[in-house]
Amino acid sequence: MASDEGWDGAAAAEIAPDEAARAISAIEASRSWLADRIIAPGWYHLAFGLLAGGAIAEAEMRSWVLFAWSVVGYTVGCSALMWLNQRRVGVAMKYFDACTRAIFTGHVMTLSALIAVACWLDLDRGIRGAFLAAGVLAVPLTVASGRWTDKLLRARLQAGQ
């Protein structure tokens, strides 16, 4: 990034276009750097996916104790992941705008639908393995949703919004 000696027109009565262009370039470089930093590493969304998938697939065991522990594990795990990422990135920002909120809502509704279908198949139709399948499906869905959100965040940051 530019040093403080990068442009020297601050004392001039009129700023030269090339100096202004260099300043704009520096702003864009800062935004790009920030956008790159915000993007979560590959393991981040995968870890979320495994937490969600594990919590859903666990229902296959038909144990209330395990179910309770999976809910605790999911909650603690998600909180720890978000805390770790916040520490890694070093910034606090509004992750949700209209687009990212729509993706998040869509993701929650998709997982809810998966769970509902698994409940129907397993509890009503007696088809074993439905929760396991739903859990496995939840992993790529969560990863895709997270990466899509990252892509929109990156575009938003690069646009300076």
Add this chain to the structure above:
Amino acid sequence: MSTAPRFDEIVHAPNRLQICAVLAAVDSADFATVREGLGVADSVLSKHIRVLHEAGYIEVHKATFASRVRTSLTLTEAGRAAYDGHVVALRAIVGGKGFRDTARRPGVPAE
């Protein structure tokens, strides 16, 4: 409502412009993160932060966590307005609209 172009000499210094560019995109950023982004020493960043803080453009928060002090920086509304106006002024200059500074601050040291 569009932002009026307003050249701001405090914001214009390269490092301060980049500090504002980072802070304008987020709610707050850690001192270490901004320092890493600028690639400058602690003392250099502290100097620029002091200038921006004295101008009322940024707020500095210190929080102690696990016996370590974390410093975070936030752009104030005045800082955001100054940065936005400055960026519009720069774009007007680049766009060849002949923007002429009428709002420069006297007494601000050039870098």
